[in-house]
Amino acid sequence: MSTQTKAGSPALTGRQRLILTLLLGAQFMFALDFSIVTVALPAMGSELGIANSDLQWIITLFALSAAGLVLLMGRIGDYYGRKKMFLIGMVLLTISSAIGGLANTESVLFAARIGQGIATAITMPAALSLLTTSFEEGPLRNKALGLNGALLSLGFAVGAVLGGVLTDLLGWRFTFLINVPVGIIILLLAPLVISDTSERTKQKLDVPGAVTLTLGLLALVLGVTAVEQQGWSSPTTLGLLVASAVLGVLFWNIEARSSHPLAAVTILKRPSVFLGNLGGLVTFSMESGKVFLLTIYLQKVLDSTAFATGLAFGVLGAGAFTGGLVAARILNRIGAKSTLVLGLTLQGLSTLSFLFLGMDMAIGFTHILVATAVGGFGHVLCIVSYTVAVTSGLPDSEQGLATGLAAQTQQIAFTIGTPIVSAIALLVSTNNYVNPAAIEAVLGGVHFGLIVNSLVILATALTILVAYPRKSAEIPLVQTKPSRSI
Structure with a gap:
């Protein structure tokens, strides 16, 4: 049970704080895993003799395993116990990370990435459903989900920078091995503090x-x-x-x-579930696509180093983390629908501003620092509000399904965002310029890709604003003053 602050708003107990720390630590690990190996791909290929054309499979195998199984694993958690699934997933993640860090062949490394993907599919919906069932619907849950969204975005942003630092200082293997001590700590503490309120229904899958x-x-x-x-x-x-x-x-x-x-059609037809997941799909896919295009701009147009490129996205992480800290207050004040629309609008408009990127180094870096901070803030508002939208109003027995859908949306979005926007940018560079590799051609492709990116986001915001039924548009919340304690 939560306590009350002097202002009368609910505050977290010591046990809830520890539960939150463990579950958010696990979520942060998975966010980190998605991006931390990206910078290290060339070093992996060089040491293990992996062809450049095959390096993409280090990313793709992880995404395939995670996206293909996450909904099923969320449902298994509903039926057989989320705490059990969480612990199984953490064991698999720790072992797979150790194998990846010690891999001496291409096939072993690929197998480790598949293992990490399966572990993600098992643990992410279990962790998120444990989070939603450990905190009652309203301000406390919104606060927990706000921090979850902040750490997810921070993990993706930090991953690229940390991957470069670890690869340069210690070698690419530590992009895997960093998970091992963290995983062991979580496995030692989680069984002692996390309880599972789900009823074992033992239904057929x-x-x-x-x-x-x-x-x-x-x-x-x-x-x-x-x-x-x-x-x-x-x-x-x-x-x-x-x-x-x-x-x-x-x-x-x-x-x-x-x-x-596996996924009851009646739940999939709920406006909050469908439109919430639509918002999640767009915010995640377009954010990953935007980061990719800006990386191309920084390295191909401005001739920045990989390390400087990573630092350029550091403010994005700061904006995202700030968004997570205040998301619960915004949610409590204006509701899930309005917060989702606001977040998408901020993300879309900040992306549209990149149309004015040019070839000046100082102006380009400054523009990216400011606009990605605003976009990151809006992005996390989207993450938190879409998670609230798809999990609110459902019984605990359906939380695994709802969080499985949310996690699946996230994994699919990360997989499709970059290929789609990069294909659009490449099409413009190839068809409209004599030399597609020229700086002007690259910049033209980046500009067009970012325009499409922003228009998709803004169109989605408008769709949710118009199509979200009034009765279910606002998730009922306890209107209290935001707590200063966590």
Whole structure:
């Protein structure tokens, strides 16, 4: 139970603080894992003899494993216990990270990344559902989810910088090994402080739905990945994307008829669940795409080093962390829908401002520092509000499904965002310039990609503003003064 502050608002107990620290620590690890290896890819390839064309699989295998299994693992947590799934996932993450850090062949490294992806699929929905069920709906939960969103974004931002520092100072293996001591600490403390209120229903798992969903997501991720290598019009790309759409329709039909669905259609039809996940998909995918395009701009147009590029995104992390600290207060004041629309609008407008990026080093860096801070602030408002939207108003028995959907949205978004916007930028550079590698061509492609990026975000904000039904637009919250303690 929470206590009351002098102002009358609920405050966290000591045990709740420890639970929050452990669960957020795990979430931060997974956010870090997604981005920390990116900077180290060339060093991995050089030492293990991995061809440049195959380096992408270090990222893609992780994304495939995580996105394809996360909804199923969230549902298993509902049925068989979230605490148990959380601990299993942390064990697998710790072991996989140790294997990756000690890998001496390409195949062992790939297997380690698959293990980390599966661990992410197991642990993320379990951790998030434990978070939502450990704190009652309202200000306390919003505060916890605000910190969760802050650390997720901070993890992605810090990952790139930390990956470069570790690779330069200690070697690429420490981008894996850093997880091992943290994982051990969490495994030692979590069983003592985290309780699981979920009831073990022992229901049958929806195997046809699970297989169809996994194959559909596999086709989607591979199809989007193929865009970068073969283009939108290649038979491979089109075939995979069509297969993904067909399997998605088949999955919906299976869920509508199943007596024990993996994802109940009635939940998927809830406006808060559907539109909340739409907002989450757009904010995550367009943010990752934006960071990629700005990285190209900094290194190809301004000729910045990898380390300087990482530092340029440091303010993004600061803006994101600040957003997480105040997100709960904004949510309590204006509600989930309005916060989501506000966050998307800030992210979209700050991205649109990059249309004015030029070839001046000082102006370019200053612009990026300011605009990414604003965009990062808005991005975290989106993360927190979409998580609140998709988990509020549901019984504890459905929290694994809801958080599994939220985690799946996140993993899919990270996978498709960069290939889509990079393909758009490359198309403009190739078709509109004599030399696609010239600075002017790269800048033109970056500009167009960022315009499309911002328009997608702003169109989504407008859609949510208009389509979110008034009755379910605002999540009922206890209107209290925000607590100063955490």
